[in-house]
Amino acid sequence: MERLKDAFSRALAAALPGQDIVLERPKAGEHGDLAFPCFRAAKALGGNPAELARRLAAELNVEGAALVAAGPYLNLRLAPLDRARVLLEAILQAEPARPYGSGEPHGEVVIVEYSSPNIAKLFTIGHLRSTMIGHALVQVHRFLGARVVRLNHLGDWGTQFGTLLAAYKRWAEAENPELSRDFPWAEEIPGARRSPLFRLFQLYVRFHAEEEKDPAMRDEARDWFRRLEAGDPEARRLWSWFREISLREFQRIYQRLGVAFDSLEMGEAFYEDQIAATLQRLEASGHLVEGENGARIVHLEDVGIQAPCLLQKADGTSIYATRDIAAGLYRQRTYAFDRCLYVVGGEQVLHFQQVFAVLEKLDPWFKGRLKHTPFGLIQLPEGKMSTRKGNVIFLEDVLDEAAQRVRAVIEEKNPELPDKERVAEMLGLGAVLFFNAINDRVKSITFTWERAVALDGDTGPYVQYAHARICSVLRKAGGDWAARARPSTEPCPESAGVDYLPVEAPQDLAGLEDPAAQELLFQLGGLPEAVRSAAREGMATALARQLLAVARAFSGFYTLCPVLAAENPAAVRESRLALCLATARALRQGLYLMGIQAPEEM
Numbered sequence: 001m002e003r004l005k006d007a008f009s010r011a012l013a014a015a016l017p018g019q020d021i022v023l024e025r026p027k028a029g030e031h032g033d034l035a036f037p038c039f040r041a042a043k044a045l046g047g048n049p050a051e052l053a054r055r056l057a058a059e060l061n062v063e064g065a066a067l068v069a070a071g072p073y074l075n076l077r078l079a080p081l082d083r084a085r086v087l088l089e090a091i092l093q094a095e096p097a098r099p100y101g102s103g104e105p106h107g108e109v110v111i112v113e114y115s116s117p118n119i120a121k122l123f124t125i126g127h128l129r130s131t132m133i134g135h136a137l138v139q140v141h142r143f144l145g146a147r148v149v150r151l152n153h154l155g156d157w158g159t160q161f162g163t164l165l166a167a168y169k170r171w172a173e174a175e176n177p178e179l180s181r182d183f184p185w186a187e188e189i190p191g192a193r194r195s196p197l198f199r200l201f202q203l204y205v206r207f208h209a210e211e212e213k214d215p216a217m218r219d220e221a222r223d224w225f226r227r228l229e230a231g232d233p234e235a236r237r238l239w240s241w242f243r244e245i246s247l248r249e250f251q252r253i254y255q256r257l258g259v260a261f262d263s264l265e266m267g268e269a270f271y272e273d274q275i276a277a278t279l280q281r282l283e284a285s286g287h288l289v290e291g292e293n294g295a296r297i298v299h300l301e302d303v304g305i306q307a308p309c310l311l312q313k314a315d316g317t318s319i320y321a322t323r324d325i326a327a328g329l330y331r332q333r334t335y336a337f338d339r340c341l342y343v344v345g346g347e348q349v350l351h352f353q354q355v356f357a358v359l360e361k362l363d364p365w366f367k368g369r370l371k372h373t374p375f376g377l378i379q380l381p382e383g384k385m386s387t388r389k390g391n392v393i394f395l396e397d398v399l400d401e402a403a404q405r406v407r408a409v410i411e412e413k414n415p416e417l418p419d420k421e422r423v424a425e426m427l428g429l430g431a432v433l434f435f436n437a438i439n440d441r442v443k444s445i446t447f448t449w450e451r452a453v454a455l456d457g458d459t460g461p462y463v464q465y466a467h468a469r470i471c472s473v474l475r476k477a478g479g480d481w482a483a484r485a486r487p488s489t490e491p492c493p494e495s496a497g498v499d500y501l502p503v504e505a506p507q508d509l510a511g512l513e514d515p516a517a518q519e520l521l522f523q524l525g526g527l528p529e530a531v532r533s534a535a536r537e538g539m540a541t542a543l544a545r546q547l548l549a550v551a552r553a554f555s556g557f558y559t560l561c562p563v564l565a566a567e568n569p570a571a572v573r574e575s576r577l578a579l580c581l582a583t584a585r586a587l588r589q590g591l592y593l594m595g596i597q598a599p600e601e602m
């Protein structure tokens with residue numbers, strides 16, 4: 001397909017010198033495999049788009065394909081058997097390190113900064129979005145040939161640690177110094193679990209509740225943070241203990257999600273000793289000025305941002321933004337990156353505008369390299385989640401619930417299934433992650449249990465089911481078929497894609513002329529573009545939709561075109577099995593990029 005795309009673009013470029021040639025994918029397979037919308041070129045040439053399409057169709061030639069005008073579009077259409085050949089070869093004969101749809105390594109360095117939870121808080125469903133949008137971006141950029149650096153800007157510094165230290169000293173140290181037993185005052189918070197991190201979380205919530213009644217407690221918290229910043233040994237010791245407790249818990253969750261980072265150590269605290277140098281540099285550049293009440297700020301009106309960026313409080317302490325500036329400079333020195341994507345919620349849009357503007361003032365090198373990839377909140381039907389108030393949904397509860405529901409379905413429909421526990425976990429995760437990806441990135445999502453762990457309809461399990469069903473067909477086909485649907489190496493978070501050993505596409509593809517087979521081929525042909533849209537849009541939504549389209553097309557094909565029971569000649573069965581195999585490989589590959597596993601049986 002890439003070869004045809006090149007040939008088509010070249011022919012168009014020769015016929016339309018000076019015009020931008022942008023190819024699209026037709027909405028439906030009967031229109032063809034590639035489309036050139038003639039609107040812009042016709043306008044530039046002063047003609048009518050439909051006329052231009054007709055003229056180009058008559059004049060141009062692309063070997064192996066027909067060019068057909070359809071209104072204002074010039075479509076490139078493959079003959080059914082050519083389409084089958086092009087796609088089966090592209091998918092089945094791909095070399096292991098270069099799976100179907102992947103890109104040539106291009107050496108660009110892309111930093112993806114994602115997840116970044118605050119320590120001493122539990123992982124909620126809200127953190128899932130940053131974590132999994134970021135994870136998919138990592139996979140997709142790597143798949144397209146970039147060198148990706150995965151960073152977690154852990155929230156391990158800031159005034160909230162004052163709160164935590166104060167709360168611990170007030171209540172926990174005497175009652176429960178190792179944070180491993182229930183506190184006598186433990187509140188009934190749904191999703192409570194018996195982990196030290198949960199104890200910390202409870203301390204945090206309790207402090208905020210009591211502080212409402214006794215505002216003097218605020219000074220206590222502020223004082224503890226001051227001690228922490230000043231390097232007070234007790235404050236430091238407790239802080240690093242709390243950090244360790246949190247990291248242990250986060251690691252467990254990342255493992256469950258199949259997510260990994262190149263470094264978990266570069267959180268906010270990591271930049272503490274670079275703050276002074278950062279402020280000096282800003283000062284030397286003349287941008288850092290005295291604001292109201294002795295705070296120090298950078299004015300940004302000249303770049304269209306009304307609110308100045310506060311970088312140092314009157315008491316000399318740094319803030320969140322200061323650490324982000326230091327982090328930007330550190331990443332520039334360390335990675336010389338081409339792009340840095342910040343996968344952080346939409347409520348921080350202004351923060352990143354300010355941080356980027358300050359960095360660009362310091363060094364124009366940053367221009368165009370920094371990108372905030374915001375996303376909408378996950379809300380509860382009754383409103384916003386708030387860790388302070390304790391009305392949050394914990395991610396683990398959602399994952400557990402999803403797996404449990406799958407488990408119940410398996411018990412009912414396929415109780416003999418081997419490895420039930422593992423399959424239930426894969427499908428449960430598939431449901432939760434797919435739900436997260438299929439929703440528009442920017443809009444907020446209202447979380448309901450019913451929707452988040454749904455197994456029917458436009459869901460991950462529907463796509464996973466198509467894959468498992470194909471594997472079962474291939475098992476029944478005998479020979480090597482089933483083995484060929486298995487990756488040649490087990491993919492792990494470090495691999496760019498799923499690798500398979502190349503398989504020759506059959507010579508005779510006559511079994512794939514049927515419209516249902518053609519529809520499946522057309523949808524498979526859309527996957528490479530869906531991966532590229534995912535990279536462009538900063539979210540796997542397009543990929544998720546295309547995988548659904550493939551799964552649906554498979555179901556149509558399987559209903560209408562007998563595979564195992566195909567009548568003679570044997571070539572029909574062979575070519576249809578090859579299409580099944582290609583579909584299984586493409587589905588597993590696509591799901592993998594989204595962080596979802598594809599069981600072979602369910």
Ligand code: ARG
Nearest residue numbers: 116117118153154155324344
């Ligand atoms: N820890 C922050 C939070 O939970 C997110 C950090 C985002 N990244 C950054 N570079 N500021 O809100």
